[in-house]
Amino acid sequence: MSSVFGKPRSGSGPQSTPLEVNLAILGRRGAGKSALTVKFLTKRFISEYDPNLEDTYSSEETVDHQPVHLRVMDTADLDTPRNCERYLNWAHAFLVVYSVDSRQSFDSSSSYLELLALHAKETQRSVPALLLGNKLDMAQYRQVTKAEGVALAGRFGCLFFEVSACLDFEHVQHVFHEAVREARRELEKSPLTRPLFISEERALPHQAPLTARHGLASCTFNTLSTVSLKEMPTVAQAKLVTVKSSRAQSKRKAPTLTLLKGFKIF
């Protein structure tokens, strides 16, 4: 007998299939979604990204001594949620990110949490969310207090952390692993629930328009019972790319430089 995620389970040896967890990172432009994703995947802080790039990365993790195949979708929604179904019906957990030095990003994170709550109500499918106040290193320019973050998270029943993509890796890793734990708890409750892909978009009589009141006017979603469903297509394999670059070599004195597709490393 071996232990799977803290629970004794028979018949699962070292070759047991890793748990698959899809994690979507949501938040206003500039909140630090890409920086946190890159920090988690590479232990490095990279200061510039293509803001319009949205991609999904995969990483083999060990959480509580158990293997997890983690996919991370670093979303790029611009200023308000758009075409949300691509992540609403895919993710097992969400990281909703704001920046502690931006009131606007905090307000957006509230809209995202409302969106998730509405979706959970519509679909009767509870997906955990964690609220992250990023850029803790910029605390001297705070526009959002920690108490406000705690209160917002409390309103939506989610975990709350303040982090920084440019400070210690362990803290960022801890937050991502907490998201895996939350997802795992939900999956254990309803193991048959799998992320679904909505193959067809059409107007439905009871389609839930997310109103401008919530700042979500551009985002609608369909209830799962009324559209034809397919399994989510396989996400592209790991996007970690190893490149040889003479400039990188001379700058970093390393034979190779590992970087994430789409991210710029200077």
Ligand SMILES: Nc1nc2c(ncn2[C@@H]2O[C@H](COP(=O)(O)OP(=O)(O)OP(=O)(O)O)[C@@H](O)[C@H]2O)c(=O)[nH]1
């Ligand atoms: N000081 C500080 N800067 C950060 C931190 N995280 C991100 N940044 C900076 O904030 C800016 C925006 O970060 P991104 O990671 O691109 O933010 P994003 O949420 O992915 O934004 P989009 O790509 O536009 O959707 C960049 O200049 C980052 O270098 C942090 O923890 N501390």
